[in-house]
Amino acid sequence: MHTVEALLALIILIGAVAYASQTAPKQICTGEERTQLYLYGRDFLNILDMEHGDHTSWLYHQINGTVNGSRWNAAENIINEWNKTSLPSKGVFCKVEIMNLTEKGINVVNLSAGEPSEDAVTISKIVTIVNPPYVEIYEVRLTLWYA
Amino acid sequence: MQMEKGQMSVDFMIATTVLIFGISLIITQIPMLFAPLLTISTDIHAVAYRTSMILVEDAGIYCENGSITSAWEDPEKNAWNFSQYLRNRRNYLSNVRRIGLAMNAPVWSSHEDTVPNNLSMRKIQALQDWWDDSANRSMLWEKLGLLVSYNGDPVNYSFNISLKSFNNMLIWNHSAGKPLLQIGHPIPTGATVERIERIVAIDDCRNLGMRIGDNECCGILEVCIWK
Numbered sequence A: 001m002h003t004v005e006a007l008l009a010l011i012i013l014i015g016a017v018a019y020a021s022q023t024a025p026k027q028i029c030t031g032e033e034r035t036q037l038y039l040y041g042r043d044f045l046n047i048l049d050m051e052h053g054d055h056t057s058w059l060y061h062q063i064n065g066t067v068n069g070s071r072w073n074a075a076e077n078i079i080n081e082w083n084k085t086s087l088p089s090k091g092v093f094c095k096v097e098i099m100n101l102t103e104k105g106i107n108v109v110n111l112s113a114g115e116p117s118e119d120a121v122t123i124s125k126i127v128t129i130v131n132p133p134y135v136e137i138y139e140v141r142l143t144l145w146y147a
Numbered sequence B: 001m002q003m004e005k006g007q008m009s010v011d012f013m014i015a016t017t018v019l020i021f022g023i024s025l026i027i028t029q030i031p032m033l034f035a036p037l038l039t040i041s042t043d044i045h046a047v048a049y050r051t052s053m054i055l056v057e058d059a060g061i062y063c064e065n066g067s068i069t070s071a072w073e074d075p076e077k078n079a080w081n082f083s084q085y086l087r088n089r090r091n092y093l094s095n096v097r098r099i100g101l102a103m104n105a106p107v108w109s110s111h112e113d114t115v116p117n118n119l120s121m122r123k124i125q126a127l128q129d130w131w132d133d134s135a136n137r138s139m140l141w142e143k144l145g146l147l148v149s150y151n152g153d154p155v156n157y158s159f160n161i162s163l164k165s166f167n168n169m170l171i172w173n174h175s176a177g178k179p180l181l182q183i184g185h186p187i188p189t190g191a192t193v194e195r196i197e198r199i200v201a202i203d204d205c206r207n208l209g210m211r212i213g214d215n216e217c218c219g220i221l222e223v224c225i226w227k
Helices: A002-023 A030-047 A058-067 A076-083 B010-029 B033-058 B082-088 B121-132 B139-143
Strands: A092-100 A105-110 A121-131 A135-145 B060-064 B067-069 B096-099 B102-104 B114-119 B147-150 B154-155 B158-164 B182-184 B194-202 B211-212 B215-226
Touching: A002 B010, A002 B158, A030 A058, A030 A076, A030 A092, A030 A121, A030 A135, A030 B114, A030 B194, A030 B211, A058 A092, A058 A105, A058 A121, A058 A135, A076 A092, A076 A135, A076 B211, B010 B158, B033 B096, B033 B102, B033 B114, B033 B139, B033 B158, B033 B194, B033 B215, B082 B121, B096 B139, B114 B121, B121 B139, B121 B182
Parallel strands: B114 B194
Antiparallel strands: A092 A105, A092 A135, A121 A135, B060 B067, B060 B096, B102 B114, B147 B154, B158 B182, B158 B215, B194 B215, B211 B215
């Protein structure tokens, strides 16, 4: 009889341990890692948007060339710059979206490939394109995640 | 008759199971349960973050007779280097209140005072020269914000700060025959070390680091902090 009791107890114990292991928080990305992702993204966009003497920047020209008919692909070019940092070899990947905020609603005008993970971090930068008499506002969204 | 086999009652096993459920629920529902026990680690991360912010996004403070400038590496704008200031200005080191590496904004810039993420070559060289001056090296802890006071007790954080290229090699100052920036003590093994990496551009340089966007020399400023 005690064998049946032992088996019953074993099943209950295994069930409890299995439940505990499944309900434990599956923290893929720690707070420190998310902070580091945020800093990578902000630093990278700051460097791309470093101001020239004429108040434009590399990022400004990329977006202007993409949206004003120069057949540029700003999102792809930004990804190419990101690949130069060698951070992809450390498992840090990024996706770029460029949105037009001046039309009705938010309109994605250019984006790169990539599927961010659930704990990805998004950093954005506003770029104002001045083509008198028009002023267009674009948002560059950089989404970073650890593979 | 004496029993030779041990047995556990079902009651006891059910009680144990309820206990395991209870403990697992507490641990999963209160993620910060053990945070008070991790004060050293969380504190070090905040200090590493703060140090990286000061170095990358601030130009520093030099204060003399109530006059304040962020050009701590050359407050009189006479193109002296660190050694010349040390030799010719008696209070130079004490007048430096905070060390930052971001370059001062040009007059045409829309930035007010500093250009974040764009490090000044002269500030980098001045910081490296300060570290190399062993007689005055100890003052660096205070200037970098790494000598603080908690409840009246001084706390001294150890650090290792370096400029690296994206392939994780130190950026080399070929004319001086030494790393462009490598200050602090060797990183210990086995201790809790918090590391923050910042992507930076270096102003006024050639053949250093990688070109990103329109910036000729880019790399990583690595800040490591431990107690």
